[in-house]
Amino acid sequence: MIVAERKPFDEIKESIQDYKKVLVVGCGTCVAVCLTGGEKEVGVLSAELKLSQKAESAPAVFGEATVQRQCDFEFLDEIKDIVGEYDALLSMACGAGIQFLAERYPEIPVFPAVDTTFIGVNKDVGWYEERCRACGSCALAMTGGICPVTMCAKSLFNGPCGGTNQGSCEINKDQPCAWYMIHERLSKQGRLDNIMKICPPNDWRNQTPQTLIQPGYEERIESSK
Amino acid sequence: MKSGSQLEKILTAGHFAFTGELGPPRGTNIEAIKKKAAPLKGMVDAVNITDNQTAVVRMSSMAASLFAIAEGLEPNYQMVCRDRNRLAMQGDILGAYAHGIRNMLCLSGDHQQFGDHPQSKGVFDIDSTQLINMVKNMRDEGTFLNGQEIDEPPKMFIGAAANPFAEPFEWRIFRLAKKIQAGADFVQTQCVFNMERMREWIKRANDMGLSEKAYILPGVTPMKSLGMARYMKAKVPGMDVPDYVIDRLKGVDKKDQADEGIKMACEQIAEFKEMKGVAGVHLMAIEWEHKVPEIAERAGMLPRPQV
Numbered sequence: 001m002i003v004a005e006r007k008p009f010d011e012i013k014e015s016i017q018d019y020k021k022v023l024v025v026g027c028g029t030c031v032a033v034c035l036t037g038g039e040k041e042v043g044v045l046s047a048e049l050k051l052s053q054k055a056e057s058a059p060a061v062f063g064e065a066t067v068q069r070q071c072d073f074e075f076l077d078e079i080k081d082i083v084g085e086y087d088a089l090l091s092m093a094c095g096a097g098i099q100f101l102a103e104r105y106p107e108i109p110v111f112p113a114v115d116t117t118f119i120g121v122n123k124d125v126g127w128y129e130e131r132c133r134a135c136g137s138c139a140l141a142m143t144g145g146i147c148p149v150t151m152c153a154k155s156l157f158n159g160p161c162g163g164t165n166q167g168s169c170e171i172n173k174d175q176p177c178a179w180y181m182i183h184e185r186l187s188k189q190g191r192l193d194n195i196m197k198i199c200p201p202n203d204w205r206n207q208t209p210q211t212l213i214q215p216g217y218e219e220r221i222e223s224s225k
Numbered sequence: 226m227k228s229g230s231q232l233e234k235i236l237t238a239g240h241f242a243f244t245g246e247l248g249p250p251r252g253t254n255i256e257a258i259k260k261k262a263a264p265l266k267g268m269v270d271a272v273n274i275t276d277n278q279t280a281v282v283r284m285s286s287m288a289a290s291l292f293a294i295a296e297g298l299e300p301n302y303q304m305v306c307r308d309r310n311r312l313a314m315q316g317d318i319l320g321a322y323a324h325g326i327r328n329m330l331c332l333s334g335d336h337q338q339f340g341d342h343p344q345s346k347g348v349f350d351i352d353s354t355q356l357i358n359m360v361k362n363m364r365d366e367g368t369f370l371n372g373q374e375i376d377e378p379p380k381m382f383i384g385a386a387a388n389p390f391a392e393p394f395e396w397r398i399f400r401l402a403k404k405i406q407a408g409a410d411f412v413q414t415q416c417v418f419n420m421e422r423m424r425e426w427i428k429r430a431n432d433m434g435l436s437e438k439a440y441i442l443p444g445v446t447p448m449k450s451l452g453m454a455r456y457m458k459a460k461v462p463g464m465d466v467p468d469y470v471i472d473r474l475k476g477v478d479k480k481d482q483a484d485e486g487i488k489m490a491c492e493q494i495a496e497f498k499e500m501k502g503v504a505g506v507h508l509m510a511i512e513w514e515h516k517v518p519e520i521a522e523r524a525g526m527l528p529r530p531q532v
């Protein structure tokens with residue numbers, strides 16, 4: 001899933017200070033799972049916003065709405081009848097969702113209430129860890145299912161570096177060294193041959209905006225353009 | 226000859242090589258380079274010019290290498306993967322060679338998080354093994370990484386770094402093998418303090434025939450004080466400082482610790498001279514360049530052979 005973290009309250013408040021009617025828009029998918037931007041967090045943020053301006057003369061109005069997925073026009077349509085009542089939208093979805101919301105309602109200013117941080121996993125309730133940087137040429141077959149791009153601080157393809165420290169990465173004792181883990185796993189599986197050969201430079205396919213059209217959908221997409 | 230550098234000539238002639246190190250200034254202070262360079266002249270065969278070492282901004286290693294040449298030293302131009310992508314690297318290699326630089330040491334580089342600009346974006350487009358291979362292909366195939374032809378290819382004598390001490394220990398020798406397979410002509414190791422492990426690592430390199438394929442130069446760093454030894458043990462990632470090093474420095478008077486550190490370094494060098502598979506030593510006298518003549522003298526490295 002995509003993991004995001006709520007922005008500092010003061011930054012959020014400042015970004016919308018010029019608007020009197022703000023709709024806080026949550027997303028029911030990734031950011032809800034990581035407890036950042038789902039229905040509950042939308043409620044908490046708008047309550048905090050309301051509270052923080054009690055003393056002010058003309059308090060702003062905060063509405064709440066949470067759609068199933070902000071990264072999907074179909075779900076964004078659900079709020080089409082109410083957005084017209086607001087002069088700004090405050091999105092709690094990931095960066096992709098925020099952009100799609102802005103694209104669906106281009107006449108209304110949209111502001112982010114979260115910082116989108118990574119593609120990661122749910123280690124436990126409230127505990128998430130990064131696992132993938134979407135490099136576009138997945139190397140997991142070679143590395144025993146441990147991502148060298150994300151989990152190695154230097155994105156090495158022929159590791160470990162000289163700084164590896166008894167199983168920890170040189171950047172931090174609490175961060176395991178990816179290449180130490182890769183070696184350990186491949187060694188246990190009898191697959192060390194995988195990393196004996198020199199791995200050639202990666203083809204970084206995430207350097208331009210990417211589009212994917214699944215086979216069989218080309219025509220349909222062409223005709224809808 | 227691959228590059229015809231002084232270092233290559235010394236090593237291929239079978240002499241025991243001796244290399245030093247010079248860190249560029251944190252500014253444009255050319256006098257500081259001259260001051261560091263003067264005591265190294267005639268004492269070492271080549272001088273490593275570090276590249277934004279410990280991820281702290283300094284004068285570029287290429288520019289400082291050129292100043293080193295002007296001072297009569299042969300540079301071993303260091304390049305890290307942290308700060309440049311493949312385009313910038315290849316462009317710099319062309320420029321370095323055209324300016325007379327003939328040795329290059331290819332490194333990953335310390336992570337930027339440790340340095341003076343921790344907010345920076347690390348590049349790491351290719352890694353050190355891939356960099357070695359790229360420089361080799363530029364030299365031997367006359368091609369860029371994309372396979373296109375180079376108009377007068379750069380011919381570098383290619384160096385790699387190795388850390389014989391980091392875990393998993395059994396993998397270290399294979400990583401060395403990969404770097405040599407990628408094209409490393411010589412290998413400079415991390416500072417050696419743990420001699421038992423070093424002997425074992427060299428033995429494995431000999432058993433695998435690696436010391437015949439590349440020249441191995443263990444890194445020697447004289448301890449200036451007990452404090453430095455303790456710091457390196459506790460704080461420097463990948464550094465293996467055994468207790469007997471600490472104990473020996475503890476055993477002498479504070480004012481004699483520097484001298485004891487030099488004595489220990491000389492003992493290491495003496496052992497390396499006799500060790501099968503070792504082709505020289507790389508002296509990393511960190512911010513202690515003025516002591517290099519004394520160390521070279523006491524270690525019996527003088528005069529340097531003329532080839």
Ligand code: SF4
Pocket residue numbers: 131132133134135136137138139140147148149150
């Ligand atoms: S190799 Fe690339 S695609 Fe595969 S997990 Fe890592 S970043 Fe993601």
Ligand code: SF4
Pocket residue numbers: 151152153154155156159160161162163164165168169170171176177178179180
């Ligand atoms: S210590 Fe391991 S994880 Fe960290 S940068 Fe080096 S190889 Fe990568």
